[in-house]
Amino acid sequence: MRQVRAQGGRAALPIALGLAGILCQVGFVFLIARLLAHILGFPSPGLLGGGFGELAAAGALALLGAALSMSQEIAQQAAGERARASIRAALFTRLMEQGPADPRGVGEKATLLVDRVEALDGFFSRWVPAAALAVLGPAAVIFIVAQFDGTSALVLAVMGLMVPVAMALTGIGAAVESRKQLDVLGRLSGRFVDRLRGLSTLVQFNRAEDEARALGAAADEFRQRTLRVLRVAFLSSAALELLAGFTLGYLAWRHGMLLAPTVTDPTPALFCILAVPVFFLPLRNFSQAYHEAMSARGAAAELAPLLQAPPAPGLLLEEIPPRVAxxxxxxxxxxxxxxxxxxxxxxxxxxxxxxxxxxxxxxxxxxxxxxxxxxxxxxxxxxxxxxxxxxxxxxxxxxxxxxxxxxxxxxxxxxxxxxxxxxxxxxxxxxxxxxxxxxxxxxxxxxxxxxxxxxxxxxxxxxxxxxxxxxxxxxxxxxxxxxxxxxxxxxxxxxxxxxxxxxxxxxxxxxxxxxxxxxxxxxxxxxxxxxxxxxxxxxxxxxxx
CATH class of the missing domain: 3.40.50.300 (P-loop containing nucleotide triphosphate hydrolases)
Structure with missing residues (x-):
């Protein structure tokens, strides 16, 4: 998070683009609701050109939303690249300062600089924007829906607040499994690098096949750990889909009951129902990125002691003396x-x-x-x-x-x-x-x-x-x-x-x-x-x- 704050406005750009995209989707849903009401034969005051104006505007918003989505993706990738480059440079500097005094093996150092830093990519490029949009996006949708139906807005707010609870219940397990996965990966990477450096020795003593089997066993352990992380991540997605399905079904039933006696203009009801996927989209993205944050926390736990170590104290030389005693x-x-x-x-x-x-x-x-x-x-x-x-x-x-x-x-x-x-x-x-x-x-x-x-x-x-x-x-x-x-x-x-x-x-x-x-x-x-x-x-x- 210190690295995110150090990026300043560059880290906020993907969030701003994502919020603009959500607003485009809300406008698109509203225009589709008006068109559906018109198609169903209900009077639609203010409809432009028999609905062709709304259709053109909806198409324009769809194109604009796609452009904003692409721009957001590019900005997210750039933010992740900048953050990883900065962290890797700081790590490399600290390792160079310690030199051979650092007790880590060559394989472990390579894992820190490559695998552990790469494990942070999802945190910077996906989770940070998703976490911010999971708050800003649903809040914007709730505010707009409240202008049409306060009860629907309240239902969305309650269901939205239940999402972090479901994420926390599954996230604890994901964090534990992710940390174990990274530990196994570190041992596998370190062993692989060390064995490559001593490949000629293994061949001379006819131990190449034995070592290959040992590496295969370590790789299989890593596979099993990865599958455990994915299983826990899928549980969080299932919980979110359950909440979204319940919300959509309840609002459809409620507005259907309200419109049954005297139907005048179904546009507000259609809009509240169609806004449910838009409301849950930032939360779904947040859920998908949640395991990225858990993986990053496991990697950061190993990187933090090295990055948080204070710089080596001491004075600088004005110039190198020509001779020394x-x-x-x-x-x-x-x-x-x-x-x-x-x-x-x-x-x-x-x-x-x-x-x-x-x-x-x-x-x-x-x-x-x-x-x-x-x-x-x-x-x-x-x-x-x-x-x-x-x-x-x-x-x-x-x-x-x-x-x-x-x-x-x-x-x-x-x-x-x-x-x-x-x-x-x-x-x-x-x-x-x-x-x-x-x-x-x-x-x-x-x-x-x-x-x-x-x-x-x-x-x-x-x-x-x-x-x-x-x-x-x-x-x-x-x-x-x-x-x-x-x-x-x-x-x-x-x-x-x-x-x-x-x-x-x-x-x-x-x-x-x-x-x-x-x-x-x-x-x-x-x-x-x-x-x-x-x-x-x-x-x-x-x-x-």
């Missing part, structure tokens, strides 16, 4: 689910342009140091300072602007090599991209490709070796040209020849920049005399020289 003072990192600290109380200082090696067994805290410097987590104790300023005062995104990161396995996106390198700085020129590629030794293999840097690679770097993908990642770091370089096992899983080429590029990258390299490689440790060894969740020793 880094100081850790008794820095400790603890996670709530861990008994021992993920990082010991670590203290060190790096001068501008100096390179530090972090070594130690897996789990000793090497990657935690890099996560702290990228703003994905905050220290539990101690202080981290860059150029004398506490980094916790900066927005996490600003902290990431200071650094260029290269991980153990570079992720390349489907596209050209040039596009993958330019990811680090989209506004970079082709000449700057080329210089970064040459500095990272990308051109040693790109020059042999059919289209050079414009050669298309597959998702995940398909078509390139591990060493080639790692050099593309280093080219990104060269193009970013940040004063702080963070490397996490950049030569792991590389053969000796490729490792030597990557090390040469790393040495050039670290020259003149403050660098921290987490590594097990003895060759990489030769790039710097500053080494900190982390072991047993405690700082073991520091070697200098």
């Amino acid at each position: 880094l100081v850790f003072t008794e820095v400790e990192l603890r996670y709530p689910e861990m008994d021992r600290p993920a990082l010991p109380r670590l203290t060190f200082a790096l001068a501008p342009g100096e390179t530090l090696m972090l070594v130690g067994p897996s789990g000793a805290g090497k990657s935690s140091v890099l996560r702290l410097l990228m703003g994905f987590v905050k220290p539990s104790a101690g202080r981290i300072a860059i150029n004398g300023e506490d980094v916790t005062r900066l927005k996490p995104a600003e902290l990431r602007r200071l650094s260029a990161y290269v991980g153990q396995r570079a992720h390349l996106f489907g596209g050209t090599l040039r596009e993958n390198i330019r990811l680090a700085r989209p506004e970079a020129t082709d000449a700057e991209v080329l210089r970064a590629a040459e500095a990272a030794r990308v051109m040693t293999f790109a020059a042999q490709l059919p289209q050079g840097l414009d050669t298309v690679v597959g998702e995940g770097g398909f078509g390139l070796s591990g060493g080639q993908a790692q050099r593309v990642a280093l080219a990104r770091a060269f193009l970013r040209d940040s004063p702080l370089v963070l490397l996490d096992e950049p030569t792991a899983s590389l053969d000796p020849g490729t490792e030597a080429e990557v090390m040469e590029a790393i040495a050039r990258l670290c020259t003149g920049r403050t660098a921290i390299i987490a590594t097990h490689s003895p060759q990489l440790m030769g790039l710097s005399g500053r080494v900190i060894e982390l072991a047993g969740h405690r700082l073991a020793e520091q070697h200098v020289g």
Whole structure:
């Protein structure tokens, strides 16, 4: 609803068009009542051209109503698209702010951004206009009918008030079933994405058929949940049709009894009876859209915690400093689910342009140091300072602007090599991209490709070796040209020849920049005399020289 209010007048346009369409239908029904009275042989004072004028006016109102209905549909779709685009952008921004610190899996994140947001479409494009018209439309019809017969207007009002009661009784069940359906869909989507990512592993271990059967079982569960939601939704439609049928029958009986003794002009009676479908049409649309609202509530329950989280606090940088000095003072990192600290109380200082090696067994805290410097987590104790300023005062995104990161396995996106390198700085020129590629030794293999840097690679770097993908990642770091370089096992899983080429590029990258390299490689440790060894969740020793 906050998103609806943010749209302002654009959200009101479908409602205004729908109300205008209802008024056209009321006018059409009145003209049809006059024509029927004339056809039945009753005197109709003021009839234009023997009824042809009313017939032409009724045709014009019918065409106008159809045009308004089409315009309303277009406006509703536009409102839904704007709302979903805004929510998806906000979700994506929050997920990017949290980065790898967010515990959700890849499949769950994809479900949030795609399926959960799409589940809100019916709320914005159908339910919001239908809910407003379910009040405004029947109220307008009651007011007009009251000018002809107050009792008929009262009957319509009472029957209209019973519709929300019927909707509430069925809506509670629909909301529960819809939430269960979305939970099943989330698990199915997440499992499907994860299995696609590990498809080669499943095939290698001959588990593809077993996994296909498991996915089939999950899909069948989703089918059953969907049918339960539809069954509850059909109950609400049945209740509404029962109310409409009773109203129409009662008004027909009542006006038939009133007209039986002395029939003068049946136009008011015919109008009150023919107005019943017009009265219930907005309520019927509301009933059809009601389960959309229930589905949206189930999706919003998962999206709300992420969207309602306050923006990351902190300051913005006026400019990126050309060189940085880094100081850790008794820095400790603890996670709530861990008994021992993920990082010991670590203290060190790096001068501008100096390179530090972090070594130690897996789990000793090497990657935690890099996560702290990228703003994905905050220290539990101690202080981290860059150029004398506490980094916790900066927005996490600003902290990431200071650094260029290269991980153990570079992720390349489907596209050209040039596009993958330019990811680090989209506004970079082709000449700057080329210089970064040459500095990272990308051109040693790109020059042999059919289209050079414009050669298309597959998702995940398909078509390139591990060493080639790692050099593309280093080219990104060269193009970013940040004063702080963070490397996490950049030569792991590389053969000796490729490792030597990557090390040469790393040495050039670290020259003149403050660098921290987490590594097990003895060759990489030769790039710097500053080494900190982390072991047993405690700082073991520091070697200098």
